Structure formats: C-alpha cells, structure tokens
Amino acid sequence: xxxxxxxxxxxxxxxxxxxxFCPISCVSWLYQQIEDxxxxxxxxxxxxxxxxxxxxxxxxxxxxxxxxxxxxxxxxAQLNDFKELKRLCLEIKVxxxxxxxxxxxxxxxEIIKMxxxxxxxxxxxxxxxxxxxxRANGLDYAFTQGEDTVLAALVNRCPSEELTPAVHQEVDxxxxxxxxxxxxxxxxxxxxxxxxxxxxxxxxxxxxxLITELxxxxxxxxxxxxxxxxxxxxxxxxxxxxxxxxxxSRTATSLMRRRKCHLISAPFPIGPDxxxxxxxKICEVFGVVPESLKEREEKSWSYLKDYLELVKGKSxxxxxxxxxxxxxxxxxxxxxxxxxxxxIPYMDRRFQAAELELLExxxxxxNVPFPRIVExxxxxxxxxxxxxLQPDIVITGLAHSNPLEARGITTKWSTEFTFAQIxxxxxxxxxxxxxxxxxxxxxxxxxxxxxxxxx
Amino acid sequence: MKLxxxxxxxxxxxxxxxxxxxxxxVHAIMHAPLGDDYFNVMRTMLQRERDFTPVTASIVDRHVxxxxxxxxxxxxxTRKDTxxxxxxxxxxxxxxxxxxxxxxxxxxxxxxxxxxxxxxLADVNHYRVNELQAADRTLEQIVRHTISKxxxxxxxxxxxxxxxxxxxxxxxxLGFHNQHDCRELKRLLNDLxxxxxxxxxxxxxxxxxxxxxxxxxxxxxxxxxxxxxAEYLKSNFDMPYIxxxxxxxxxxxxxxxxxxxxxxxxxxxxxFNIEEYIDNQTRFVSQVAWFSRSIxxxxxxxxxxxxxxxxxxxACMTKILTxxxxxxxxxxxxxxxxxxxxxxxxxxxxxxxxxxxxxHTEISNVIExxxxxxxxxxxxxxxxxKRLEIPCGVIxxxxxxxNFSLGYDPFLGYEGLNQIADLVYNSFSLGMEEHLLEIFGGxxxxxxxxxxxxxxxxxxxTPDAVIELNKVPGFVRKKVKRNVETYAxxxxxxxxxxxxxYAAKEAVG
Numbered sequence: 010x011x012x013x014x015x016x017x018x019x020x021x022x023x024x025x026x027x028x029x030f031c032p033i034s035c036v037s038w039l040y041q042q043i044e045d046x047x048x049x050x051x052x053x054x055x056x057x058x059x060x061x062x063x064x065x066x067x068x069x070x071x072x073x074x075x076x077x078x079x080x081x082x083x084x085x086a087q088l089n090d091f092k093e094l095k096r097l098c099l100e101i102k103v104x105x106x107x108x109x110x111x112x113x114x115x116x117x118x119e120i121i122k123m124x125x126x127x128x129x130x131x132x133x134x135x136x137x138x139x140x141x142x143x144r145a146n147g148l149d150y151a152f153t154q155g156e157d158t159v160l161a162a163l164v165n166r167c168p169s170e171e172l173t174p175a176v177h178q179e180v181d182x183x184x185x186x187x188x189x190x191x192x193x194x195x196x197x198x199x200x201x202x203x204x205x206x207x208x209x210x211x212x213x214x215x216x217x218x219l220i221t222e223l224x225x226x227x228x229x230x231x232x233x234x235x236x237x238x239x240x241x242x243x244x245x246x247x248x249x250x251x252x253x254x255x256x257x258s259r260t261a262t263s264l265m266r267r268r269k270c271h272l273i274s275a276p277f278p279i280g281p282d283x284x285x286x287x288x289x290k291i292c293e294v295f296g297v298v299p300e301s302l303k304e305r306e307e308k309s310w311s312y313l314k315d316y317l318e319l320v321k322g323k324s325x326x327x328x329x330x331x332x333x334x335x336x337x338x339x340x341x342x343x344x345x346x347x348x349x350x351x352x353i354p355y356m357d358r359r360f361q362a363a364e365l366e367l368l369e370x371x372x373x374x375x376n377v378p379f380p381r382i383v384e385x386x387x388x389x390x391x392x393x394x395x396x397x398l399q400p401d402i403v404i405t406g407l408a409h410s411n412p413l414e415a416r417g418i419t420t421k422w423s424t425e426f427t428f429a430q431i432x433x434x435x436x437x438x439x440x441x442x443x444x445x446x447x448x449x450x451x452x453x454x455x456x457x458x459x460x461x462x463x464x
Numbered sequence: 465m466k467l468x469x470x471x472x473x474x475x476x477x478x479x480x481x482x483x484x485x486x487x488x489x490v491h492a493i494m495h496a497p498l499g500d501d502y503f504n505v506m507r508t509m510l511q512r513e514r515d516f517t518p519v520t521a522s523i524v525d526r527h528v529x530x531x532x533x534x535x536x537x538x539x540x541x542t543r544k545d546t547x548x549x550x551x552x553x554x555x556x557x558x559x560x561x562x563x564x565x566x567x568x569x570x571x572x573x574x575x576x577x578x579x580x581x582x583x584x585l586a587d588v589n590h591y592r593v594n595e596l597q598a599a600d601r602t603l604e605q606i607v608r609h610t611i612s613k614x615x616x617x618x619x620x621x622x623x624x625x626x627x628x629x630x631x632x633x634x635x636x637x638l639g640f641h642n643q644h645d646c647r648e649l650k651r652l653l654n655d656l657x658x659x660x661x662x663x664x665x666x667x668x669x670x671x672x673x674x675x676x677x678x679x680x681x682x683x684x685x686x687x688x689x690x691x692x693x694a695e696y697l698k699s700n701f702d703m704p705y706i707x708x709x710x711x712x713x714x715x716x717x718x719x720x721x722x723x724x725x726x727x728x729x730x731x732x733x734x735x736f737n738i739e740e741y742i743d744n745q746t747r748f749v750s751q752v753a754w755f756s757r758s759i760x761x762x763x764x765x766x767x768x769x770x771x772x773x774x775x776x777x778x779a780c781m782t783k784i785l786t787x788x789x790x791x792x793x794x795x796x797x798x799x800x801x802x803x804x805x806x807x808x809x810x811x812x813x814x815x816x817x818x819x820x821x822x823x824h825t826e827i828s829n830v831i832e833x834x835x836x837x838x839x840x841x842x843x844x845x846x847x848x849x850k851r852l853e854i855p856c857g858v859i860x861x862x863x864x865x866x867n868f869s870l871g872y873d874p875f876l877g878y879e880g881l882n883q884i885a886d887l888v889y890n891s892f893s894l895g896m897e898e899h900l901l902e903i904f905g906g907x908x909x910x911x912x913x914x915x916x917x918x919x920x921x922x923x924x925x926t927p928d929a930v931i932e933l934n935k936v937p938g939f940v941r942k943k944v945k946r947n948v949e950t951y952a953x954x955x956x957x958x959x960x961x962x963x964x965x966y967a968a969k970e971a972v973g
Contacts, residue, residue, distance in 0.1 A: 031499030147497030415514035
C-alpha cells in the first residue's frame, strides 16, 4: 500500500462473484420486529433450505414465517397461483391470525413472472387480511437489502394523516446537564419541529436509546418504520424522515417520491462519531442548536479507551456482504485503524452521501490514506489481495472465515454486525467488543506457535 | 404449493455439490442467483473445513435474464480452469436456473473446447429428486464419465489387484459421522486382510477413478449414496458389491460373512477363521454383547422408543434397539420416501408401526401422542424432545455442528456399536435422572436460577427501568442489575431510570 493520500474517494466495480446471504434472510429479524406479522416466502426448496440453515435454532421456535414451496405443477402453471396462494393464506389466517401477511417474492417468482402484486390485491379483498408484497430476491439484491424491499413496500401502507387533526407535537426539552436528563419532569423549555419518523429495523431497546438521545436535544420521534403493522407511522408531506441503516435507499426513495416526505441525509448512528453527526444533522435541519453533544461524544469515546488501545494501528479488510461496510470502516478509522479495502455489494452514493463525506473527513483527520471502495467484489481476487496485504483482520462471511483463519489470517464474521446491537453511543462498545474478540483470542493462542494449520 | 417450515433432505444441487467438493481438485460452478452459495457456509462451518470450498457461483442476475447466461457461464468455466487447474469442473444447475431452460449442455461443450479440465453438467432434476438422490446420481455420473473416457483413451486397466482389495463408495462431505465410519471400515477390512483400493468421493481424485475396476469388490455402507455407482460397476465390470450396512452386532457379522463369500468366489482363502474373528470381536472387542447382558441394562428392557431418520440409520437403529438391546420400538420412520419399500422390509417385525413422511409435524404428532421414553432421530426430533421433555439421541442427518465431533465417534463396525450403546444408555440415564429429580423435589440449587429481581436494594427503580431490566435475559439479569447499581453509586444517583441503565451500559458494558 502506498502512503500517499489521494484527493477523493475512488470507487471500483468487480465481477460480482461474491458470497453473501440471500435477501430473504430479512424475514428472520423483521418477523420479530413487526410483532403482528406473518412472512410467507414464495419460493423453492433452495430458499427453504437456506432459511432453515441460516436461521439455526430460530427455526425450532415456531417462527411466524413459512415457505410457500413451489412444486413442479406451480412452475409449469398446471396449478392456479391464485387458488394456491389463497389456500395457504387462509390457513395462515386461521392458525396464526396475523394483522398482515408479507409475501416475499423470490428468484423463482420473478422468473416465472408470477404477478404477486395483483394476486395480493385480489386475495387481500377475499380473506380480509392485508397482504404486502416485497420482492427480496437474489437476482436483484444482497442480504440486508431484503429489509429495504420490505420497508419500501410498507411505506405504501402507512396512514397519511392522523385520525385527530395533525398537530406538531410539543416536546419536553430537558436541561442538558447529564444528571438532569434522568428526570423527564424537569422540563423547562419547549421546542416545536415538524414530525420526525425514523426508518430501519432495530430491536426495541435500540429504538428507545436513540429516541432518548434525540429527546435530550428536544427532538421528538413521532414514529418508526417498521413497527407493529397496526401502529405504522403517519407519512405525508410535512413529515421529515431519517434512516438509521445504510442499506435503506429504496425505502428512502419511496418515502420521498410516494409520500413526499423530507429526507434528512445524515451519516448513520454507528459509533460515537456517527451517532453524534447523525444527531447534529437532525438538529441542524430542525434549526436546533445541539447542546453538549460534543461532550456527549467525548464521554462516549472515553468509555472505549481499553478497546481503542487494542485496535490502534491495526489494518482491516472488508470483503463486503451486508452494506454496513462504509459506516463501520469510518468508525474503525476514527478508532485509529487502517482500512485497506471496503468491499460492498451495492453503493448508493446519494443515500450514503453524508456517510461518504464523513468517511473522507475522518481519513483526513486521522491522516490515513483513503480506503479502496470495491462494489460488487470478486471474492477470488479479494483473497489474492488479502494474501499479499496480510491485514490484521478480515471482516468476511462464514464461507471464508475458517479457511482464512487456517492460513493465519484473523477474521471477524461479518453477519454478526447485522445481528448485534451496534447503533447509538450506548452500543459502540459492542462493535469494538466484536472486532477485538478475534484479536484478543488470537493474542492468547499465538503464543502456542502454530498460526497456520494448512499444508 | 405447500406450506413448509422444515425439510429433512435439501434441494438437489446440495447433493451434487457435496459429491463434487468431496473429490480432490474438482470444482463445482453453480448456475445460481446471488446468495445460493450457502453450501460453502455449511461446509466451512459444520465441517470446520480449513480449505476454501471449491464451489463458485456463476451469478444469474437481471442481465442474465435479459441476455442469457451463455458468455458468463463459459467465461466462469474457463476462468476457473486457468485459476485453479482442476481435473474436473461440474456445472451445477439450481432450481432457479433450471426454470430458465437454457441449454447448459451446450455451454459445457463449448467451454470444454478451451479448457484443460474436463467439464461435466450435473444431470439432476430439481423438482423430482432431493439432495440424497442427486448425490447418488452425481457420483455415478462422475465415475461413468471418467471410466468411459479412460476406455476411449485405452488407459483402462482391468487387471485385478494381486491381494484382495475393496472400494468404499459413498463417504462424503457433510455426511453423518462419515469420516469416523470410514476409518472404522478400513480397520475392519485391514483385520480381514483386505486392502482398500479407493474411497470415493471423499478425498478421491479423478485420475484414480479408472482404477476402480481393479478392486475385487465394492462396499456401499449407506443406502442413500453409492448404490447407483455400485450398480454401474457391477453391470459393466461384473464387480460384486456389498450393500449391507455394518451397523450393530448382527449386521456387522453379516457384512463380514458376505465379504468372506466374495473372497471364496475369487478362490481366496483368508489366513484365519472368519467365524472365530466375528466371535472374538463380538464378545470381547465390542463391549455391547456384554453390556446388554449386564444388570444395569435390565432397566432398559421394553422401554418405548421412536426412531426416525434417513433410511440407513433409522433401519439399523431400529434393529439394534430391538434385537440387540431389548428395547421396544413403537414407531420406526424415515423421510427417504423414495426408498420406502426397502425401509418397510428392513424394519418389519422390529417395530409396532412404520411411518414414511417428510413432514416434521407428522412425526412430532406421533411422538406427542405415544409419549416414548426416548427418541432416536435428527436434530428436529431432538428439539421436539426438548419441547416435550423426552430425551433424544441424534442418529441421522439433518444435523448441527455438535454432530461433527472432533473425537473418534463411528456408527459402523464394532467400535461404532460401542458408541451407539453409549448414546442409547446416556439418553436414558439422563432421562431417568430428570425423572428422579422431579420425584425427589428437584435440584436444591433451583432458587439460584430464579428470574426474579432480588428485593433488597438501596436504589429506587422507576417503572420504565424495571421494564428495561426485565427485557434482559434472566440468566444475566442479576449481573446487569448489579452493574447498573454500582454505576449509580459511583455517580451518586439513587433513582434508577432507563436512561441511567443505558448510561451504565455505555460506561461499563
């Protein structure tokens, strides 16, 4: 690697021969987040086998999702799609009584051109359960983009106005000293701003933490996409929206184009730097001067000291599979790491504009070269590059982890970042806990003297 | 269309990939959309493979739908050919690609013009066969292809080996205890003075395959994979094969006697008396003949069990439990619907009922209704057992990572029987233990694992903080509470809110 610092970020595109999860995997976290839903994946044995294996023990917990497994008769159009889907959806209605059934279209339904959108309208009116269609297939999307397709479909189901006349909610604003934030009743000032809806699926506890952070700046969150189907947020031209995950570009587009919402383009609240910039940007849009935000961020960094010592100067290589890569790389660089390559399945430069800008600024501030951003990477080529660069840690999927470890290269399983709690100030420790775990483990084991275990 | 939550056997391409990636220096290229290469994850994780799985995908995306994938597939084949110089490239269709109805055979023909590797199109129908049937077919296809090629090139040497030798067919990646079984089979054959000619597909190489006919006979340890290859070798080279699974005392002895017969037909006389060998192994090497007579084992008499799994393991297990350990199998079942007749015939007289199904709810209902003392099944039945508090021993795929044991744990041969006896006995004694604990009032440590929040505390917890605390999993709740209170004490706070909890998490983790 050269140490010269280039002027701007560069983007490359490879062959797209890379390993990632199929986007239908999003059902595994979305069915938990949308508590009154049922997800029906319309596909083949291949889809079912993937879900069954990728979900691990979750599959035994009677999840609220199932496969509508297509058989030869369905493919050859000997069976009637309408009758078949209606039969299955009625069965689901009787057994599970969900508020909404989400159909996940797959590669097969795309290729045989099953008209899911129209079928959904017909069946919805007959069985009286809302049916939302999301085409989360491997022909078009990678892994976390599955969530994007589902949320984009849900956008159309959000109410456009409150049942009661819409009033901008008045918000309690607490004094900003850290002690007094504890007590909501200590409100002394009032702030008004248009309604703010956040989008991106995270566990309730993270939602609550981010809402609390904003509340401390006097900003109220009036809704969250997704939520229970019966509690979907109101969306109209007075609503401001802000994403919390980097892979939600279609959802953002739908919010802007179909519901005329105002998109706040901000870096994503991952890491203290990301969280702080995210809050600052929202404040800026609402004309609020953030109070003690820098102090808040500094304090958050101070809690990370022990981890920062471990990661400082270490080099990272992202093979790319879940679209969180830019935000994580930006955070790691701010932590003092050196990022060689950011592989990423798909790069929406408009939706991630603020995040990319922060990445640039961070590189400059930390005086490190810009990482190379590789869209649609080629895993074979990447492994050649990894072998010549010998990074301290490779963030990659399970298909490559063990073989790389056997060759003495430390890895972190990328999917864990998707399932772990990584948003907000509070969870920055968890990200570093994840990334340092293999470093700590291998530091222990390296004294044994056998780092490579292949012939 | 059918509503499905769980499947016992995977889709066809998984079978093809398992066979292809078991060979040395064979590369499989899947014609598949992004994300369908999940097989690689299973292989590196479940089997803890050290090497990169020799499977790549030629991605089917929107462009392919518009233009066809001809160039892309050919390019991917020739690229792999130059990158890794495999002996054979197997183009593997998936369910998605088979609907596209592209002429993949034509791509293969074109690609093989320019590549040094052999190129083969896996011939499996995704909507008619499952993982196991596809694996069986692919193994036969690769063997047939290689041997026909050798025949054409006049490099096929049909001379039998001087000493008696056997091929072992059907040991492959992600197979249930296959590696251990293979070692045990080799040990048994070695005892009998028989050398192993080839083991395929696991660790076999394509260039060796033409030596298959030089062995005296073939051994097919599992019903599911290898029979087609054995049949092919029998009809083309008149090679006898033994398809008995040497699992359990009786079937292992039967297997050895069948080998003896093959040797006799070749006018080969073993240096020792086979019957004496069997007797010695049965009574003294294997512990099970003695174990099942020991006093302890009386308690197992007539215990009700249910057996479910692939055809091989479920049938053998049923026979072992009934004939050799004296239990009662109230229901024996398999998900190998394509092999139902064989299964029925095998377990006839050894169980009260036979169940042929690939619907996990059916077997789960039978378990629930008949309340067996123990289950022997797959990971699915293990979870049913957990739910119903019935012990379960895992005897068949589908399996999790814990079933790929590091230690030596065969199911076949005399050592295999020891392992099976341990499995059966441990399942039961644990079941009994639970039962006795219940009768005598349970573990005296029960109070410690309670999920309640301890009452004594100097801090006032606001209702929202209590809600947050209750979201923390029970087993760490106490620790979290302690951490939060320590933090609060340091900060001189007496009332704990949800915000304080978050702050504490950030500060102390």
